[in-house]
Amino acid sequence: MKNVNLELELKTIRDKEKNSDLLLQVEKILLEDEISRNEISNQLSLKNEAINKNALVFDLLKTENIFHINHIEKICVDYRLRFLDSSLFKNNIPEEAISKIKNLEKEHQTKLAGFKIVAPSKAFHLLNYDDPILFIPIGNNYYYLVHKWGDEFNWYRKLLVWPIKNLSNFTITSILVSIIVALLVPENNLSKSVPLAPLIVFLFAFKSIVAVFAYYFFMMGKNFNEEIWQRKYYNN
Template identity: 65%
Template sequence: MLVNKLGLEKELLSKRRKFKSEAAILAEVQSIFAENDLVREQISQKLQQKSSTKPNQLNFDLLEADKVFHLEQIKALCIEYRLRFLDSIIFKNEIPEEAISKIRMMEKAHQTSLEGFKIIAPSKAFHLLNYDDPLLFVPIGNNYYYLIHQWGTEMNPWRKLLVLPIKNLGAFTITAILLSIVIALIVPENNLSKSVPLASVIVFLFAFKSIFAVFAYYFFMMGKNFNEEIWQRQYYNN
């Protein structure tokens, strides 16, 4: 078996010598590698450029339906998990080589040059400006975006629940009401209800006022804002 393998390899080498010299073959391979490195470098540079709003012209027949998303769907995801949908130029973490490979494969398949890259990620993954687990997209027109690549670890399933109270003003208010109800139920009212009419209601109102005021003051003084307000903002304190 080993003899047969060595014989086939010798035959193949013999045919290669008749086709081209070893030096010519190595020069051609080196040229291919150099071209590949150049294209990958160009893609890396485009990821570091300000995103264009111009839609990319893609071949409809080559698109995967489960990777096409409307801006409203992206917005809903960002609000629920407190994420941001921003230009790749301000993404401060390293974009993996696999993502660059997928961009190159798409460009070759669709015979185009992709641009307008955007990324979904938590705020801390971006170089946010002072007002005074990521998904890489490209725009394809009419507020639709095509998902190219996802990397990193899976999103923590608890994140959606943890950021729910600051999703919007309504969620913030409901959370304060629920906490106030819990406090009103915990406070013993055996003696209090005899001396103070509607004692549990008063405790609830006092708790709600305190919780809402304290958390709202802390939240806004820290330069924070609700999820539905920040999902496309490049500023960390506005």
């Protein structure tokens, strides 16, 4: 009599059933899983702009994953991001995100739709007017965070886009830069020969900054953060 190797014994039992329904059952399960994942992928690529609510069991939701539209708007405006339909997202949705959607659907006994993503403009297929976070709507302008992936944003991104956050920020930035330019211009005898010379230099610098910005920013179809965070067009 030999000692029993449980692993080998388990494999022996399984192998005896290879000709039974075991393999068919496994194949069916895997096929159903693949079909389910494909359905989720297809749903992510569909336009769901009209869907603003999913039937979820409130007691099963994680409070830390619930966000109001105002919270999403603030982070989009601060970091110059867009909050758009997942059908416009041009990068691949990771398998981990699909798995989380599948688990949510199973847990809440429902089919999810209306997917939204927060990401930089370059991550979307923006339409001509002529590091991402996946959300689903749960009603009353509240959204549930499903999955986050990608790299973290650089700490200075918020500072870089602060001047173009809105018109007020741009005006303040233009004034500060104009003051610095005026202070850097050597006075010499300029103040004696030209009355209010520093003020004239400041006004000239301010006018030049605004003109250059208007040409580059607006003529290129750009706009302030507060205006674009939910727009699906790149030139409006």
